[in-house]
Amino acid sequence: MASSEIPTCRWGIITTGLISSWFVDDLVLPRPDAKARHVIQAIGTSSLDKARAFAAKHLALAATQPALYASYDEVYADPDVDCVYIGTPHGFHKRDCLAAIAAGKNVLCEKAFTLNAREAREVFDAARAKGVYVAEAMWLRHRPMVADLRRLLYGEGGGPKAIGDVFRATADFQMYIDMKALPATSRYKNLELGAGSLLDIGIYSLTWGILMLDPQPPSAPEDPKIMAAQSFVDGIEVTTSVILQYPSSGRQGLILSTTERRGAKPGVIVTIDGTDGFVEVQGNVPSHPEAFTVYPKWEDGADKPQGKRYDYKQAAQGFIYEADNTALDLAAGRKESSIMPWSETIRVMEIMDEIRRQGGTKYPQDE
Incomplete structure (x- = not known):
């Protein structure tokens, strides 16, 4: 985390799907009242062609251009990345969070945080052991x-x-x-x-x-x-x-x-x-x-x-608020969000586990 009048967070973006494009588009918008400065430091996806296309479309006017990687692991290994944003499908969140945490990276992971409460606890246990920040990107709560x-x-x-x-x-x-x-x-x-x-x-x-x-x-x-x-x-x-x-x-x-x-x-x-x-x-x-x-x-x-x-209509979609709060959390040395703490992520997952139990939806990972 670089120091300045307002905190700067250098982001590593995992995958180049729709939700990641929305996140990046919000972060590069100019904001005179910004609470933090955001830099898209790295993009990681399955091929360099995908990374190049994503950067050309969403970061053409950015002040700095990101490092482009054909794997997620290279983002996790990049020493200039302060926090990893994970925008992969729900079923990959546990895998991707654990990999980023193992590399010592802070993590903001899209909702639903994992597929069930048991997976969420496993991720938070790993973060606690590694001493890194992890939060669920439920942007609605930050608005x-x-x-x-x-x-x-x-x-x-x-x-x-x-x-x-x-x-x-x-x-x-x-x-x-x-x-x-x-x-x-x-x-x-x-x-x-x-x-x-x-x-x-x-x-x-x-x-x-x-x-x-x-x-x-x-x-x-x-x-x-x-x-x-x-x-x-x-x-x-x-x-x-x-x-x-x-x-x-x-x-x-x-x-x-x-x-x-x-x-x-x-x-x-x-x-x-x-x-x-x-x-x-x-x-x-x-x-x-x-x-x-x-x-x-x-x-x-x-x-x-x-x-x-x-x-409250605005040009940005609303990802800026969770990104700002993450940057402020990291600057303050916090390991979890007060707006979406680990206990609340687990509680929401437990409620959805019960909804699925009553409704009849079962995932292979529930076994």
Whole structure:
């Protein structure tokens, strides 16, 4: 980690898929209010041609050009890389995290962090033994709009609760994938890679439910009761429906994901109901919120009340916030994120393990 007025983090990017391109595109955008400086130091993928094409498309205007490698191991071995960003499919996360950790690298790994809670514990045990930083890249949790919304809902800082006592939240992630038309080699049909809607997109609906229903910080969460059902096409889960119920408050969450239906875009992606009003979160999908509107209570027979809209639309997609917080963590010598600590990653994986147990999805790695 280089030192300057704001911290500098030099990133090694593992693989050149869509999620890595989004991450890199955000990090190279100029930002006058940046909390950290980000340098794409190295790109590692399966061939130099892929690495060159990725750099030409996404880093043409970058101040410095990255080292290009035809393997992941060369990124892990690069002494100028401060932190490795892992954007491979879920089923490879444990393998890639352990390899980076063994090389002494700090790691920011995409969601879902691993395929199950047992794998997550194995990664964190390795990080603890090696003394390196590891965090799950759940970018939704790092967004300022999420923190602002939680403050409004729960009166954090001594303010009033914007909609009274929260009693229910609903989050629905819809994305259409023609499963029957996909080749057998598609990752969307490969259980070893974590195929299904839950780990791919349902985790965002689940994260919204947790963040909106549980006022506790990640260090002291409440475990909800879970009731889940799943549907399948060709043996792959395509629709998950979950009810969360928080015993201490009675709050309920309806958590939905499907790859069988395309939702209206933009639209309402999350709703939060309270005793004195409600909130609608707007955006294309739950992973890409753009605004939320706070409404007073909707009385019987009345038209929909006027609400106050809070807009967070921006040029960047939102990866900048998790990257900034990672850089700040590393500069401070921390080994885990306070926003997404290891215990919270494990808790979310345990909840998804239980959803899969009830719904019937089983991965080979669960054995």
